[in-house]
Amino acid sequence: MTESETTARPQAPGPGDWAVALDDETAAGVRRAFERAVAADGVDPLSEQVLLSFTSESPARHLVADRDGEVAGYANLVPAHGEHPAMAEVLVDPRQRGRGLGAALVAAALAAGGPEARVWAHGNLASARAVAGRLGLRVARELWQMRRGLATGELPELLVPSGLELRTYAGPADDAELLRVNGAAFDWHPEQGGWTAADIAARRESDWFDPAGLFIAVDPADPDKILGFHWTKVHPATPTEPAVGEVYVVAVDPAGQGRGLGRLLTLAGLHYLRERGPGEVLLYTEADNTAAVHTYTRLGFEVAHVDAAYTAVG
Structure with missing residues (x-):
């Protein structure tokens, strides 16, 4: 799957829409969606590593879905390296849920990541488990917060x-x-x-x-x-x-x-x-x-x- 060498904001997730960087406006939009998700779920939907990848050198690729001029969803993908499979994280603005966007972003990330790619579900919430069930995914790894x-x-x-x-x-x-x-x-x-x-x-x-x-x-x-x-x-x-x-x-x-x-x-x-x-x-x-x-x-x-x-x- 090819990757875009631009910082454009895609209107919907697609195989050519992965960007190597986020412009400041887009990064701010993703952060606003992130904050709304934290308020709604009580769990950070993206890791610190993902948030830092907005502004620092990183191998991560970015996929942004817009709806009505705002960031509706976002996927972050770190390509496979060495023996480690590609790892993805996905965020959907709570106001945009229930429309299949989460499943579309997860599917796009797993397809772009190649064989054995994985996607994190922070807190493994019921909504994430439902998406995993629809896509036929299984748990490959667990990270405990103690x-x-x-x-x-x-x-x-x-x-x-x-x-x-x-x-x-x-x-x-x-x-x-x-x-x-x-x-x-x-x-x-x-x-x-x-x-x-x-x-x-x-x-x-x-x-x-x-x-x-x-x-x-x-x-x-x-x-x-x-x-x-x-x-x-x-x-x-x-x-x-x-x-x-x-x-x-x-x-x-x-x-x-x-x-x-x-x-x-x-x-x-x-x-x-x-x-x-x-x-x-x-x-x-x-x-x-x-x-x-x-x-x-x-x-x-x-x-x-x-x-x-x-x-x-x-």
Whole structure:
């Protein structure tokens, strides 16, 4: 399937309407539809990675459906790379639902993505399950959001064992090592494992970024080599929701596994987040990542909701 080399806004989804970028007006229209969907569903229909792809260098392709001069629906597609299948995310403005647009965008994304392409259903809502049923799709992957309280309940004491040192982010000089560890820790992960220097920079420039909340583990004998890191995040309060902390990324260099770094780094971040004040903390983990699920469960996290990735492959 060919892709348009323009930033045009298609009137309806079609095989030649995929664009390599969004102009500012279109991106703003997608964000308005996104905000209406969040208000209607209580779930973000698009991931942070998709929202960042509007304004940063990204391999993502974009499909926008207009109705009555406004963005009615949107699909984001990251092409297959290496062993990872294409991944899509789809948004339909709540005011435009019930007209088959969601199914059309999902079908277009799966067709453009090629064999084994997948599409995320954040929260796996009833409407998403209905579309999947009509298209004959099955769940290929589950991402769990897990949560635990911070205002109540004790945290284990943070004890750094001998032979390890914990510090916080020292600036862009750390970026190359962060990327190396992230790539090694998540080489199996279709989204996380593909981070670039631009991805680090975009997050560093975000309003929520706090260098004091990015914890780094090193061996004092080789302090320039990062063994693992925990990047925390605080989602600010909104008129309807309190602030919430996030275990944003925990990555351990495979060469450093077996030293309890995952638990140590997670715990360091939890203590920091509790001091920041949010009453609750969340994280995302693959449902089949048994080691991570075990660590987080022992630290008091429970499954709050599930995102599902659907595919047409039988």
